[in-house]
Amino acid sequence: MIRVRNLHKTYKNGVKAVDGLSFKVKEGEIFALLGPNGSGKSTTINILLSLLTYDEGEVLVFGSEMKPSSYDKKKDIGLVSQEVAVFNELTVYENTDYFCSLYISDKEKRKELVMKALKLVGLEDYLKFKPKKLSGGLLRRLHIACGIAHEPKLIIFDEPTVGIDPQSRNHILEGIKTLNKEGATIIYTSHYMEEVEMISDYVLIMDHGKVVAEGTKEELKDMISLGETITVSVLNITDEFLKELKGLKGILETTTNKDKLTIKIKKNTTKIKDILALLEKHKLEYDEFHSLAPTLNDVFLELTGKELRD
Ligand SMILES: Nc1ncnc2c1ncn2[C@@H]1O[C@H](COP(=O)(O)OP(=O)(O)OP(=O)(O)O)[C@@H](O)[C@H]1O
Ligand SMILES: [Mg+2]
Structure with a gap:
């Protein structure tokens, strides 16, 4: 669906937003x-759609170069931009119908498509509302309906869940999964690794306009040395215990915060039972023992040395 090779973009103020980025998006996936x-996520997205120019590289959409005048391609792409853009004087229904009419001229067909989109985002009870009367989450959902009503085969969501309530967030994520099941290829940008973990098939992690790593979630987690993170509440942790713990094989890091002990362990080294045995040996009382698999945040942290979160 998309092939980007060695893309470079520097803004006029000298900020290098995209720095040699290459990637592919396959048909049917949530990327x-x-x-x-x-x-550099939004910059990349805007270049894909020819809304922004670039300095160097190659951008192929549906197999050929994307240009500002590629209207035939644009009708097959839905963009849900990072900034909400709807008409305040039009109702929920009229807004969605307007954006749909840019691509679909048949009025009857449009009625069906508009209602389908509004149902998907859960706005069917708000058809006559004007945007100013909607909460932030509902407004985001309207923005999404406007971007997808013409049933494009490629849909790009640029941070569609920033700053909204959990209910709208779940609605949006479920809606994206439904669109994908119905056949749309999805590109999804986010800085929330939990969301990406939840919905995507393939993940490209970027930083400073470059690829940090890419692959399926499993492939990405295989790239790092962290195997599991153990958290446990221990009463009266002793220095002797900590010293012996740190001496076990593959202990990458131990941190204590009051009673809470966090242990990061390298793959295929120390096992849970070894830690439990050590707690018993030191006759320490413990509670709330949890073993956590690596997250995409751990992948980002290990590969870049910094947290992905704000
Ligand atoms: N129009 C612009 N002119 C100059 N610099 C810009 C412009 N737009 C973005 N930048 C800068 O380019 C870099 C990449 O910005 P971009 O918006 O692509 O990042 P992003 O990953 O989408 O971030 P966010 O998660 O905040 O949306 C940033 O340093 C940003 O300040
Ligand atoms: Mg952005």
């Missing part, structure tokens, strides 16, 4: 661009 604020 996530995961990166912290300012890593």
